[in-house]
Amino acid sequence: MTTCSLARVNSISGRLTLSLLAALTVIPLLAGSAQAGSLDEIKKRGLIVATEDDFRPFEFVKDGKPTGFDNELIEDLRKSAPFEIKQQILPWTGILAGVSTGKYDVAITAAIITKERKQSLDFTSPIADATHYYVKRKDDKSIAAIKDLNGKTVGVQAGSALLARLPELGTLLEKEGGKLGKVVEYTSYPEAYQDLALGRVDYVVNTIINLQTLVTEKPGVFELGQAVSGKSFPAWAVAKGNTELLEFLNGFIAKEKENGRFAELQKKWFGQSFPDLPVSFQPEF
Incomplete structure (x- = not known):
């Protein structure tokens, strides 16, 4: 504190400040080895997913098991994805830096979309308000x-x-x-x-x-x-320029919305659904 x-x-x-500082520290160690994985690579080795350890109701651990809105979506992703899902549950600090440097393929967490974060990350469609x-x-x-x-x-x-x-x-x-x-x-x-x-x-x-x-x-x-703020939206984050993975995740989210699962989980975990979320969001801040 x-x-x-x-x-x-x-x-x-914002959170990205810590993430960028962490990234600057680890980049020399990761140069030449850590980079955003293509879908072909991910199909061979699995999708490395980073989630937060205690950010209710999006992600948290209960009785030793991950639960919450995002973790239920991860379980759905496991059933439909043509590759293995390798989940790592972590404290917030360093998650986005790990994605931007290629340590993790995606942060499936409620990462608020900001101008600064968009310099090193791409975001899926918003998942909530x-x-x-x-x-x-x-x-x-x-x-x-x-x-x-x-x-x-x-x-x-x-x-x-x-x-x-x-x-x-x-x-x-x-x-x-x-x-x-x-x-x-x-x-x-x-x-x-x-x-x-x-x-x-x-x-x-x-x-x-x-x-x-x-x-x-x-x-x-x-x-x-x-x-105490204007409109703001959270989304999942991938490394800047990882278009294939971004399109795959947006496709998954779109299907979850189409079949009603997304609204079902929103009501379960948030107490309400958000049917009018934008498909993409350009932040002012």
């Missing part, structure tokens, strides 16, 4: 609207797109005569939620789906606030 000021936030451009909201303690009567976040301490995942877009919230607060308070960065969101419950931070920013899941699981502890 680390803390930073708004100036620090402005210098960080990822508009950013805040969550607070249910018994905290000092927060009833966005203006009440003035100067308060916020928790967010380190290296995340949500961290990169906190200045949007800062702008909203400035219009009300306020400002963004101290920012506390966490390795994972469960840590942030724990600190929120204990009063160590005043609110946490995450996507609407993640926070709806949290509030549903712990309605006596947390309360959902309002949107």
